[in-house]
Amino acid sequence: MSPEPTGPAVHVPVLLDRVTELLGPALQADGAVLVDATLGLAGHSLALLTAHPGLRLIGLDRDPDARAEAAARIETAGLTDRVTLVPAVFDELPDVLADHGVDEVQGVLFDLGVSSLQLDRPSRGFSYSTDAPLDMRMDPSGPRTAADVVNTYSRGQLTRVLKVYGEERFAGRIAAAIERERAREPFTGTARLAELVRDSIPAATRRTGGHPAKRAFQALRIEVNDELGVLTRALPAAIDALAVGGRVVVITFHSLEDRIVKQTLVAEATDRTPPEMPVPMPEHAPVLRMLTRGGEAPSEAETARNPRAASARVRAAERIRRAA
Secondary structure, three states, X not given: OOOOOOOOOOOOOOOHHHHHHHHHHHOOOOOOEEEEOOOOOOHHHHHHHHHOOOOEEXXXXXXXXXXXXXXXXXXXXXXXXXXXXXOXXXXXXXXXXXXXXXXXXXXXXXXXXXXXXXXXXXXXXXXXXXXXXXXXXXXXXXXXXXXXXXXXXXXXXXXXXXXXXXXXXXXXXXXXXXXXXXXXXXXXXXXXXXXXXXXXXXXXXHOOOOOOOHXXXXXXXXXXXXXHHHHHHHHHHHHHHEEEEEEEEEEEOOHHHHHHHHHHHHHHOOOOOOOOOOOOOHHHOOXXXXXXXXXXOOOHHHHHHOHHHOOOEEEEEEEOOOOO
């Protein structure tokens, strides 16, 4: 196994200029509050704190390694006095705000998926490129690892996870192979699982679309961390927390996340007056105004500099009235 990286983790915030542009108008007033719901290594937050000297940040992350690294970066930048870091999953947002006496916020940022730190530390088990314990927990104290899923789920459950969360065409074949091989010896490491997935996919298919295990590892990570369930609960809570004029920005990395974000934001940006009513009713008017047209992708130049940005999409909206 490769040694753990030493020194500051390499971190290139995705869509940084666009995120700064989208959130900026809502964060200019002294005392404005930004919630970075997925703090990670604080790349976006550091840029926004620097750009807006009166901004306060509440940063959430369930990963203690990420919080520690982010805290060090924030301290180095001399910004600690404007920052509160909270060990929390982002669907805990309402409780976090209540605990800190915050009634409304001017911005919320979600940068979804796995962080650079998690990918680049082999021991976390997120990567199929290095053999490591089959873990994948964003919170290392969480109750369920990827090994638990692989070794205890029924073939049907595994097929569902791989098909729904990984959009894996060969989910059934992979699940059957896992069931067969774990009876011989339980899975404990990423390399053996990645090899099994590769061998379960027809050779012609393996030649395109990147590493054959990419979709399966994504699916397991989503299941272990309940990522889509958390997002489904957190995004409406974030919208509710926004002040009028406040903005929410969401970066996604696969179609499952993006679909949830699109549906949630568009629903709140749509007039809900019943069709039988002759005129729009104010209490059913949109709560949000969309700021992006569809999911905006990074530029070719950014993708060339940072290949991990290739699948990123950003959507954003502004709160235009309080709910009735």
